[in-house]
Amino acid sequence: ATLVVPAQIGYAADNPPPTERAVTDIVPVPVEARPEPGTNFKLTAGSVIRAEHQAKDVAEYLGALLRPATGFPLPVVERFDRGKAGITLELGDAGKRVGDQGYQLTVARSGITLKANTTDGLFGGVQSLRQLFPAAINKTTVQHQDWIVSGGKVLDYPRFKQRGAMLDVARHFFKPDQVKRYIDQIAQYKVNTLHLHLTDDQGWRIEIKSWPRLAEIGGLTAVGGDPGGYYTQEQYKDIVNYAASRHITVIPEVDMPGHTNAAQASYGELNCDGKPVPPRTDIEVGYSSLCIGNPITYKFVEDVIRELAAMTPGKYIHVGGDEAHSTPPADYKTFYDKVTPMLATYDKKATGWHNIVVTNPPTSAIPQYWDTANANADVAAAAQRGNKILMSPANKAYLDMQYNKDSPLGLHWAGYVEVKDSYSWDPATFLQGVTESQLAGVEAPLWSETLRTSADIEYMAFPRLAGIAEIGWSPAATHNWDTYRVRLAKQGPIWAAQGINFYRSPQVDWK
Numbered sequence: 001a002t003l004v005v006p007a008q009i010g011y012a013a014d015n016p017p018p019t020e021r022a023v024t025d026i027v028p029v030p031v032e033a034r035p036e037p038g039t040n041f042k043l044t045a046g047s048v049i050r051a052e053h054q055a056k057d058v059a060e061y062l063g064a065l066l067r068p069a070t071g072f073p074l075p076v077v078e079r080f081d082r083g084k085a086g087i088t089l090e091l092g093d094a095g096k097r098v099g100d101q102g103y104q105l106t107v108a109r110s111g112i113t114l115k116a117n118t119t120d121g122l123f124g125g126v127q128s129l130r131q132l133f134p135a136a137i138n139k140t141t142v143q144h145q146d147w148i149v150s151g152g153k154v155l156d157y158p159r160f161k162q163r164g165a166m167l168d169v170a171r172h173f174f175k176p177d178q179v180k181r182y183i184d185q186i187a188q189y190k191v192n193t194l195h196l197h198l199t200d201d202q203g204w205r206i207e208i209k210s211w212p213r214l215a216e217i218g219g220l221t222a223v224g225g226d227p228g229g230y231y232t233q234e235q236y237k238d239i240v241n242y243a244a245s246r247h248i249t250v251i252p253e254v255d256m257p258g259h260t261n262a263a264q265a266s267y268g269e270l271n272c273d274g275k276p277v278p279p280r281t282d283i284e285v286g287y288s289s290l291c292i293g294n295p296i297t298y299k300f301v302e303d304v305i306r307e308l309a310a311m312t313p314g315k316y317i318h319v320g321g322d323e324a325h326s327t328p329p330a331d332y333k334t335f336y337d338k339v340t341p342m343l344a345t346y347d348k349k350a351t352g353w354h355n356i357v358v359t360n361p362p363t364s365a366i367p368q369y370w371d372t373a374n375a376n377a378d379v380a381a382a383a384q385r386g387n388k389i390l391m392s393p394a395n396k397a398y399l400d401m402q403y404n405k406d407s408p409l410g411l412h413w414a415g416y417v418e419v420k421d422s423y424s425w426d427p428a429t430f431l432q433g434v435t436e437s438q439l440a441g442v443e444a445p446l447w448s449e450t451l452r453t454s455a456d457i458e459y460m461a462f463p464r465l466a467g468i469a470e471i472g473w474s475p476a477a478t479h480n481w482d483t484y485r486v487r488l489a490k491q492g493p494i495w496a497a498q499g500i501n502f503y504r505s506p507q508v509d510w511k
C-alpha cells in the first residue's frame with residue numbers, strides 16, 4: 001500500500017519558525033510566563049474571534065488591531081461557535097489569583113484562549129497578546145507575511161491598582177485627536193488612568209459654562225505665545241469616552257490655589273483687587289494665587305467642580321495644590337478646608353499634589369508625591385493616617401525631564417533622567433515611612449512647557465513610560481535592568497511600526 005503523507009500545512013511541530021518575541025518578553029513582564037516551544041499559533045484568513053456578549057467590545061477592539069495589517073476579516077462570533085480556529089475570549093472564571101484586572105492567556109497550536117474575570121482583565125490580556133505577534137501587525141496597510149503567535153502560557157495581574165500617565169494640556173494645548181493618540185499608546189502598557197492637567201498659569205483648557213471667559217480668554221494663550229485652545233464640554237466627554245473604551249479612567253485636574261493666572265486673567269473678580277491680571281506665557285511658577293478671603297473664589301471653585309464632576313465617570317478629581325508659593329500657609333489650609341468637602345457634595349474624591357497633606361485631607365484623598373527627596377514627614381504622616389499615596393517622584397517618573405544635557409526637549413530641574421534612571425526605583429521603598437500597602441500606585445507625568453507636537457510627546461514618553469508602567473504592574477521580584485533592557489529593545493520594532501517617535505537611548509540595544 002502507498003503511504004499517503006498529508007500535505008504539510010504551516011510548519012512541523014518540532015521545528016516552529018522563530019518568533020520575534022516570546023511570552024517572557026511581554027512588557028510589563030507578567031507574573032508568570034511559560035513559553036512552550038512547538039505550540040505557536042498561526043493566524044489565518046479563516047481565523048475568528050470568539051466572545052460572549054459582554055466581551056464583544058474587547059473582541060472588536062482586538063479585531064480592529066489585527067485586521068489592517070493581516071487583511072483578514074477576523075469576524076467576532078459567539079463564544080460557543082466551535083467551527084473555526086482562532087482567538088477565544090472567556091469572561092468570568094479566570095480564578096481568584098488574577099483578580100479584577102488580571103488574565104490568563106494560553107497560546108496553543110489549535111487556538112488562543114484569553115480568560116479574565118472582568119473586561120478590564122480581558123483588555124489587559126489583549127495588550128499582552130498583541131505583543132506576541134510580529135511587530136508588523138501594528139502597520140496600517142496589508143503586509144504579506146505569516147502571522148505566527150508565540151506559544152505558551154501567561155498568568156498575570158497588577159502589583160498596584162492604579163497605573164497612570166499625566167498629560168499637561170495647559171502649557172501647550174493638544175487637540176482631542178492628539179490626546180486619543182496618546183491614550184492608545186499608553187493603553188498598550190496597561191496604564192489605566194489618564195490625569196489631564198487642564199489648567200495652569202498659561203492656559204485654561206476646559207469649557208465651564210457658568211464661567212465662559214475661562215475658556216474663551218484663558219484658553220487663548222500657551223507657553224511662548226504658541227496657539228492656545230480648549231475642549232468644549234462635548235469634546236471633553238468624547239475624550240473621556242474614548243479613554244473608557246481603552247479601559248482608562250480620566251482624572252481631570254484644575255490646579256489651584258496657585259497656577260491660576262489664566263483664570264485670573266479671564267475674570268477680574270478672581271483677584272483681590274478686582275482687576276484681571278495680564279496673561280502670561282513664560283514658564284515661571286509660584287507667582288499666582290486665587291484670592292483666599294473672597295467668597296466669590298469658592299463660588300468659582302464650586303461651579304468648576306460641579307461642571308467637571310458631571311463630566312467625570314471616575315471617582316477622582318485632582319485639585320492641584322503644588323507650588324502655591326504666593327498663597328500663605330494659613331490661607332492654603334483655609335482654602336482646602338473649604339474646597340475638599342465640595343468634592344463629596346458632587347460624589348467625588350480628591351486627589352492632589354502631595355503638598356495638600358498639610359491640610360489634613362480626608363483619608364479618601366490621594367496625595368501624589370512629585371518631589372525628589374526620599375523623605376517627607378508630612379506625606380509619611382498622611383500615609384499613617386490612611387491616605388493612599390500615588391508615586392511620581394520627579395527624578396524617576398517625570399517624562400518631561402531631559403534624558404541628558406543634549407536632549408532637544410524637556411527640562412532638568414529634577415536632573416537628567418535616562419531610561420535606566422527612570423526604571424531604577426521601587427515605589428515601595430522610595431519614600432521613608434511609606435510602604436507598599438500604603439500606595440495607590442504610580443503615575444508618569446508629562447509636563448508640556450517644551451512640547452508642541454505628538455512627536456514631541458512620544459519622544460519624551462517612549463521609552464520611559466513603558467518602564468514606569470512596568471514598575472506599576474509587574475511584581476517587585478521581577479525588577480531587573482539587565483533583563484528589562486533586552487525586553488525593551490524588542491518594543492522598538494513595535495513603536496517603529498506604530499509610527500511612535502521614540503528616543504533611541506544608547507542604553508538599549510534596539511532591534
Ligand code: TNX
Binds near residue numbers: 285323353411448
Ligand atoms: C513642577 S512638580 C511642576 C509643574 C512644572 C513641572 C516641570 C509639580 C507638581 N509642578 O508646574 O510643569 O515642574 O517639570
